[in-house]
Amino acid sequence: xxxxxxxxxxxxxxxxxxxxxxxxxxxxxxxxxxxxxxxxxxxxxxxxxxxxxxxxxxxxxxxxxxxxxxxxxxxxxxxxxxxxxxxxxxxxxxxxxxxxxxxxxxxxxxxxxxxxxxxxxxxxxxxxxxxxxxxxxxxxxxxxxxxxxxxxxxxxxxxxxxxxxxxxxxxxxxxxxxxxxxxxxx
Amino acid sequence: xxxxxxxxxxxxxxxxxxxxxxxxxxxxxxxxxxxxxxxxxxxxxxxxxxxxxxxxxxxxxxxxxxxxxxxxxxxxxxxxxxxxxxxxxxxxxxxxxxxxxxxxxxxxxxxxxxxxxxxxxxxxxxxxxxxxxxxxxxxxxxxxxxxxxxxxxxxxxxxxxxxxxxxxxxxxxxxxxxxxxxxxxx
Numbered sequence: 439x440x441x442x443x444x445x446x447x448x449x450x451x452x453x454x455x456x457x458x459x460x461x462x463x464x465x466x467x468x469x470x471x472x473x474x475x476x477x478x479x480x481x482x483x484x485x486x487x488x489x490x491x492x493x494x495x496x497x498x499x500x501x502x503x504x505x506x507x508x509x510x511x512x513x514x515x516x517x518x519x520x521x522x523x524x525x526x527x528x529x530x531x532x533x534x535x536x537x538x539x540x541x542x543x544x545x546x547x548x549x550x551x552x553x554x555x556x557x558x559x560x561x562x563x564x565x566x567x568x569x570x571x572x573x574x575x576x577x578x579x580x581x582x583x584x585x586x587x588x589x590x591x592x593x594x595x596x597x598x599x600x601x602x603x604x605x606x607x608x609x610x611x612x613x614x615x616x617x618x619x620x621x622x623x624x
Numbered sequence: 625x626x627x628x629x630x631x632x633x634x635x636x637x638x639x640x641x642x643x644x645x646x647x648x649x650x651x652x653x654x655x656x657x658x659x660x661x662x663x664x665x666x667x668x669x670x671x672x673x674x675x676x677x678x679x680x681x682x683x684x685x686x687x688x689x690x691x692x693x694x695x696x697x698x699x700x701x702x703x704x705x706x707x708x709x710x711x712x713x714x715x716x717x718x719x720x721x722x723x724x725x726x727x728x729x730x731x732x733x734x735x736x737x738x739x740x741x742x743x744x745x746x747x748x749x750x751x752x753x754x755x756x757x758x759x760x761x762x763x764x765x766x767x768x769x770x771x772x773x774x775x776x777x778x779x780x781x782x783x784x785x786x787x788x789x790x791x792x793x794x795x796x797x798x799x800x801x802x803x804x805x806x807x808x809x810x
Contacts, residue, residue: 484723484729484765485719486719486720486722486723486729487723489716489719489720489723490720490723490724491625493720495726497710513709514709522712523699523700523712526708526709526712526713526716527712527713527715527716527719528716529713530675530713530714530716530717531713531716531720533671533672533675534672534675534679534714534717534720536672536676536677537670537671537672537673537676537677537680543670543671545671
């Protein structure tokens with residue numbers, strides 16, 4: 439059975455730079471870049487204004503990209519305390535925007551993403567960027583690194599989601615009515 | 625000059641229990657309870673559904689309470705790693721809801737709240753609950769503790785906000801047109 443194509447929006451959450459990237463494809467087939475960019479908010483603004491600005495930008499992306507699923511980096515609190523709070527708050531906005539639309543949200547850890555893209559869970563940013571550029575057949579590495587990371591998240595989700603997508607497709611096929619499974623529609 | 629009354633909604637953020645409490649009053653005068661409660665989301669639900677449910681509940685409260693300002697507990701990552709991420713994400717939803725309406729958002733640390741309410745920054749939950757009950761002339765201590773903490777946040781903001789409110793009121797008075805300063809309108 440051929441897997442359905444999945445249109446995935448990846449979010450590398452952050453207040454100062456929130457990486458956004460959308461990819462369409464299926465496991466075992468060439469992937470295509472849909473859109474890549476970064477939402478920035480001024481460090482001097484208060485947290486409410488920054489989260490509201492990120493919400494506006496993510497909503498705009500969701501309207502335009504119309505993804506089947508949203509993949510967000512899972513935040514850990516090992517790193518810098520101040521940064522991690524902002525990252526967790528920005529990720530909450532991305533998750534909320536997706537959930538409100540009934541889109542499936544997947545959280546992938548940085549090492550899951552690195553392992554999926556480069557085969558090595560401790561790969562550095564340059565390695566991830568190089569592989570993203572190659573996998574999407576781009577002329578240059580997407581910049582800043584947050585934008586490349588968002589694309590890596592989307593690719594990771596398309597590849598890792600293989601099993602779940604097959605299951606969802608099989609369930610949809612087994613159902614009496616032709617209701618497409620959520621997140622697996624073309 | 626008499627300070628204007630302030631209607632403040634306090635939020636003690638959390639995914640499992642998000643404390644909500646609204647108080648109206650001014651520094652140096654008796655305070656009045658407007659509403660108190662808690663928004664709960666099932667631990668088994670996915671993060672997206674939980675954040676969306678908290679958003680719905682906070683929006684409902686903002687519609688009903690019509691606060692002049694929202695006070696949210698400032699989250700630190702000293703405590704349990706898993707819990708703190710959920711707390712940061714729930715706080716992001718509260719801050720976002722307030723900011724979208726143009727409401728001023730204030731973040732107060734747990735020790736600032738305890739010091740304001742009990743005079744002691746390391747006071748325990750029972751002490752805070754007792755003082756909240758006394759200050760609002762309630763028959764019984766609000767339960768769960770998250771609800772009492774939300775009221776404590778609102779009271780802390782009314783008291784600590786004194787200086788800023790006076791300044792805002794003075795500025796409003798000094799202005800040629802009678803435009804009320806944001807967050808200080810009756």
